[in-house]
Amino acid sequence: MSSRGLPGFLRRSRRWNDFEDEDDDAADNEADNDNKGDEKEDLDQDANQRQCQELSGSNEPSHLLNASLQFLQPSAPTGPSTGDIAPSNNNSISSSSKDHPNEDQTPADDITDKQTDDQSLSTIGDYDPTTGENLSFRSMTAPPSTSVGRSSSKVGYRELQFEKLLSHNVVKLSELRKIGWNGIPCQYRGMVWKILLGYLPANASRRQQTLERKRAEYKEAIRQHYDIDDDSRTLQEQETLRQVLVDVPRTAPDVPLFRNEKIKRSLARLLYTWAMRHPASSYVQGINDLATPLFAVFLADDYEGEDVQDGSVMVVLSEERLDEVEADVYWCLTNILAGIQDHYTADQPGVQRMVMRLQELVNRIDGGLCDHIDSVGIQFMQFAFKWMNCLLLREFNLQCVIRLWDTYISEENGNGFEDFHIYVCAAFLCQFSSQLQEMQFDELFQFMQAVPTEDWGETEIEMLLSQAYVLSTLFGGSDAHLTSHGRQPLGPLM
Structure with missing residues (x-):
């Protein structure tokens, strides 16, 4: 299917054409130098890339394009199946494996893929501007119960894209957003989140200085607001602290990491400190949940995702490193909440x-x-x-x-x-x-x-x-x- 067959808005969309023209052969050669034993995977990847190019008219692949096309045109043949399909594991952080075709697909997989296709429904095709309804949504069913496991550690095309972009002295934020929209590999996620959330500067030469300054500032805020006697707190501050201490044990109860006492202490400190430094908003139940993805991602900068969520990382994690992660979570959470500040003011x-x-x-x-x-x-x-x-x-x-x-x-x-x-x-x-x-x-x-x-x-x-x-x-x-x-x-x- 050529790009002419797609709806006009998809051909114009930045999402489906979100990669700049790059030399595919150069990217493949770079991957070959690092992974000489992965030639077969590179060939499969190139084939998948060319298929995406044909569908989207783009010079680079976008794995969300395949998912969108399946959604928009359920009766059409599906593209390459996703790689490394595994049973759902709620205690793991997985990066998408849709960029890699499954070389070992069995006939049973074909049946599963067909059942998945049958459940997919078209949105654009069923939109009726005369009646003002999108009829396909009336008959949508829940998606198939398939969970993608952690992708291979081998360096792939998307990993090379992030590595190349982040290696620049000054990162182009617009390009980082484009490739990040489709999912971020685990090993780059922490850095990308910190940059896009405005915590770290795009200029690489200023990042270490920024980290040291912001972490020191947070440490001072803890000293001023948290590490004080309860008698020094006002009644309102005492009530805020009480609410924080009630909510922290309820946070992400299914994730062992957040049952760890050290993590609970860090979470309580940063939530209370945020509330004291933002009196117009103050603390509202639910803000505690927003810190959990940040903790998991920033801890995964040093450790495998599975080790992070199951809590085993806390056995080897130093107090100094935990303090750094806590400060990073605080500042990134602050920047997220700044964009939705009136969600947490009076009457929300x-x-x-x-x-x-x-x-x-x-x-x-x-x-x-x-x-x-x-x-x-x-x-x-x-x-x-x-x-x-x-x-x-x-x-x-x-x-x-x-x-x-x-x-x-x-x-x-x-x-x-x-x-x-x-x-x-x-x-x-x-x-x-x-x-x-x-x-x-x-x-x-x-x-x-x-x-x-x-x-x-x-x-x-x-x-x-x-x-x-x-x-x-x-x-x-x-x-x-x-x-x-x-x-x-x-x-x-x-």
């Missing part, structure tokens, strides 16, 4: 605004689902509030959240945690449209309190991101999603 107007926008968007793309939810007496605020307050951290395992955040952090203008998050929530809700419309109040309410995503892996998250991107392309930057043909708008944006 930012969260309420996002819930309203979600309801308006779902009303536009799947009016039947929106009507059914309303008819059984459930309000969006009852289930979507925590989606906005905790940014879906309680809906997915940590592996999935980290992959989701790769894209959020790579979104332009820092809008990933607000604007794009709304489209992700809409795509997520509409995944289960047909099931939800068969439920009454009790069953639907219980379903929304614990959406069955325990078997989700990076494959499902990347499909969700593809669907969210389609929605953002259709409705982003316009008021089209605020009204439906034949419907009254649910209310203006706040």
